[in-house]
Amino acid sequence: MQALIQKLARDRNLDNDELLYLLENIGRPEHESDRNTLFFAARACSQQTFGNRIYIRGLIEFTNYCKNNCYYCGIRAGNPAASRYRLTCEDILASCREGYRLGLHTFVLQGGEDPGRSHQEIRDIVSAIRQEFPDCAITLSIGEHSFEAYKMWFDAGADRFLLRHETADNTHYRQLHPQPLSLDHRKECLWNLKRIGYQTGTGFMVGSPGQTAGHILKDLRFIKELSPQMIGIGPFIPHKDTPLAYAPAGTLEQTLILIAILRLMHPAALIPATTALGTIAPDGREQGILCGANVVMPNLSPANVRKKYMLYDNKLSDGAEAAENLAALERRFAAIDYKIDFGRGDHPGFKK
Ligand code: SF4
Numbered sequence: 001m002q003a004l005i006q007k008l009a010r011d012r013n014l015d016n017d018e019l020l021y022l023l024e025n026i027g028r029p030e031h032e033s034d035r036n037t038l039f040f041a042a043r044a045c046s047q048q049t050f051g052n053r054i055y056i057r058g059l060i061e062f063t064n065y066c067k068n069n070c071y072y073c074g075i076r077a078g079n080p081a082a083s084r085y086r087l088t089c090e091d092i093l094a095s096c097r098e099g100y101r102l103g104l105h106t107f108v109l110q111g112g113e114d115p116g117r118s119h120q121e122i123r124d125i126v127s128a129i130r131q132e133f134p135d136c137a138i139t140l141s142i143g144e145h146s147f148e149a150y151k152m153w154f155d156a157g158a159d160r161f162l163l164r165h166e167t168a169d170n171t172h173y174r175q176l177h178p179q180p181l182s183l184d185h186r187k188e189c190l191w192n193l194k195r196i197g198y199q200t201g202t203g204f205m206v207g208s209p210g211q212t213a214g215h216i217l218k219d220l221r222f223i224k225e226l227s228p229q230m231i232g233i234g235p236f237i238p239h240k241d242t243p244l245a246y247a248p249a250g251t252l253e254q255t256l257i258l259i260a261i262l263r264l265m266h267p268a269a270l271i272p273a274t275t276a277l278g279t280i281a282p283d284g285r286e287q288g289i290l291c292g293a294n295v296v297m298p299n300l301s302p303a304n305v306r307k308k309y310m311l312y313d314n315k316l317s318d319g320a321e322a323a324e325n326l327a328a329l330e331r332r333f334a335a336i337d338y339k340i341d342f343g344r345g346d347h348p349g350f351k352k
Contacts, residue, residue: 001026001034008264009041019220023213026257035257042260042292045267050294052338055270055345057106057139058099058300058323061309062087062125066112068143070177072208072247074239074310075112081241085305086116089125096129096136099300102326103342106137108162108297113143122149123156130157137344141201144185147192154196159346161193162201164232167208168222169215176208176244190226199347201230201270206258207250208236216258224265229347230295231262231269234276237312252281256291263292268348270295279315286336295345298323 004022008014014022026034063086064075075082087095096107107129122142129138140153141162150161165186167173173183193200204219205211223231235250255277263271272295273288281287285296299306300323309315330340 001031002037005034005038005041008261009045012265012267013224016217016221020213020217022261023216027254035253038260038264039256039291042263043290045263046271046292046294049268049348050341053294053341054289054333054338055106055295056104056326056329056340056342057108057272057295057297057345058095058102058104059108059110059297060087060092060095060099061110061299061301061305062092063111063114063117064305064309065114065116066143067115068113068177068181070181071243072176072205072236072239072312074242074312076242079241082310083308085308086114087302087305089121089128091302092125093128093132095300095302096133099323100133100136102323104300104323105135105342105344106139106160107133107300108139108141110141110162113145119145119149119152123152126153126156126158135344137346139201144181144189147196150189150193150198151196154198158198160199160201160230162203162230162232163190163193164201164203164205165190165219165222166204167211167215168204168218172208172210172212172215175210187222190228194226194228199229199270199350200226201232202226202228203230203232203234205236205250206233206255207248209244209247211236220261220265223262227266229270229350231266231271232274233258233262233271234274235280237276237279237314239310239312249280252277252284252287255280256287259288259293260291270345270347272297275299275315275321276312278321279312283332286332289333289338290336296329298326298329 137159139160273285273293277284
């Protein structure tokens with residue numbers, strides 16, 4: 001196991017058999033010291049590129065309407081218990097102003113695939129942010145759309161796009177997503193985003209229902225092939241009003257192992273310590289950073305809507321998770337010898 005970890009750290013890759021062996025075995029109790037070796041190597045790799053600085057993004061959850069019905073998602077169209085909202089362009093700009101005042105230089109606009117908002121309206125929102133905050137990065141995380149729509153938003157000033165593929169196995173994809181969603185289309189969107197020039201992010205849920213080590217191997221292979229600038233993974237956490245309400249959650253440890261493996265495979269990638277990680281363990285974010293993550297995304301949405309963007313049960317949106325509480329976040333980072341970096345935090349290889 002030690003030799004495999006060293007090979008992964010040196011070559012940034014393993015062959016399929018080696019990777020599968022690592023995935024199937026490193027979580028076993030007898031491999032605790034191997035896990036520590038893996039985590040240490042991933043942390044050293046992250047520090048080599050990014051030092052002890054953590055990029056910070058202001059997350060604005062601007063609509064919880066969605067036309068889709070992903071079986072795991074609390075804001076799926078088929079959940080009548082979700083209390084719906086849609087922020088206006090002025091609401092979004094007000095959140096950006098507050099974020100800018102706090103020192104943030106990336107705004108992440110996240111939302112469902114909202115049928116009530118046209119591509120042109122999204123373009124106008126991006127343009128308005130770009131005009132008022134020329135020194136900030138704009139990230140979109142709004143699902144699957146046409147090449148033309150992605151291009152229009154890019155030309156309006158968007159820099160980055162997050163679109164998790166969730167699983168790179170077709171059968172598993174269908175267990176998590178009903179028709180008409182398809183893995184092929186999701187992948188096509190990701191390749192289009194890269195072609196247009198976005199800093200592109202993908203990723204998957206860890207411990208989602210039905211997930212096997214073989215599926216994760218396919219995820220790692222797809223991510224290697226796509227070579228995205230951002231990789232977001234977090235534990236699956238069930239939501240009580242979804243078809244997967246009774247499925248067990250993914251674990252902190254499995255997520256940390258995968259963050260560390262991904263860091264070693266992608267030394268320069270932007271890898272967040274996600275809100276889901278902070279939700280399953282009080283120090284989940286810090287542990288994610290110590291395993292190679294280098295980004296956090298505190299919530300910058302207006303306070304009155306934060307509880308409505310409930311993708312999974314008990315999702316954090318206050319305390320150190322709230323953008324207005326950066327001092328608390330700074331204290332938590334200082335305790336593990338890290339600092340917030342208030343810059344745009346582009347991928348090291350990025351040129352627009
Ligand atoms: S996961 Fe995304 S696309 Fe699927 S239902 Fe939720 S918001 Fe919509």
